[in-house]
Amino acid sequence: DAKTTQPPSMDCAEGRAANLPCNHSTISGNEYVYWYRQIHSQGPQYIIHGLKNNETNEMASLIITEDRKSSTLILPHATLRDTAVYYCIVENYGQNFVFGPGTRLSVLP
Amino acid sequence: KAGVTQTPRYLIKTRGQQVTLSCSPISGHRSVSWYQQTPGQGLQFLFEYFSETQRNKGNFPGRFSGRQFSNSRSEMNVSTLELGDSALYLCASRLSQETQYFGPGTRLLVL
Numbered sequence: 570d571a572k573t574t575q576p577p578s579m580d581c582a583e584g585r586a587a588n589l590p591c592n593h594s595t596i597s598g599n600e601y602v603y604w605y606r607q608i609h610s611q612g613p614q615y616i617i618h619g620l621k622n623n624e625t626n627e628m629a630s631l632i633i634t635e636d637r638k639s640s641t642l643i644l645p646h647a648t649l650r651d652t653a654v655y656y657c658i659v660e661n662y663g664q665n666f667v668f669g670p671g672t673r674l675s676v677l678p
Numbered sequence: 679k680a681g682v683t684q685t686p687r688y689l690i691k692t693r694g695q696q697v698t699l700s701c702s703p704i705s706g707h708r709s710v711s712w713y714q715q716t717p718g719q720g721l722q723f724l725f726e727y728f729s730e731t732q733r734n735k736g737n738f739p740g741r742f743s744g745r746q747f748s749n750s751r752s753e754m755n756v757s758t759l760e761l762g763d764s765a766l767y768l769c770a771s772r773l774s775q776e777t778q779y780f781g782p783g784t785r786l787l788v789l
Contacts (some may be wrong), residue, residue, distance in 0.1 A: 590709055610766060
């Protein structure tokens, strides 16, 4: 079973920040938080990952709470091309992933 | 760098046949993992190969098998196809323990 819980769907206005939450209350000390997205049955695309600290790259920011029981993926300026299913995965480094159903993000014009 | 490539992209087979899917990892990546994606079960891990050895295996029947060659390319085989094997089969590669990068997938339809 997946170790994360995500809302099944979310909407976001184009140009606004999209904040996608993820709960992982049973996360252990060695487990990372990974985010991937899948656009219309293409292969999942890696977005970002982190262990304890907040992370930022050219695509997104990852905010992990101090107790590590939840995290938020932030797409700072969502575009229509960001419409996708977003998966939050918690796993030990180097292990293979157990995917949940993810969050279907719809970016609206 | 070229990404992960998978061939063929689409495939139609009939029940009872077998099928072989191919995956070429990102240059330099030594690990290849396979996943199955269906509407009912979502994305599920099949197996992982590293340096030509199976490193991990998911909970799939023995009809699903794979192998990896010395150049890190991998194939997966499904024998005695069933209707329920219709799915998107995804391959992912990584150097060793690092982040996985997925290919576009092979969509298999079993009639």
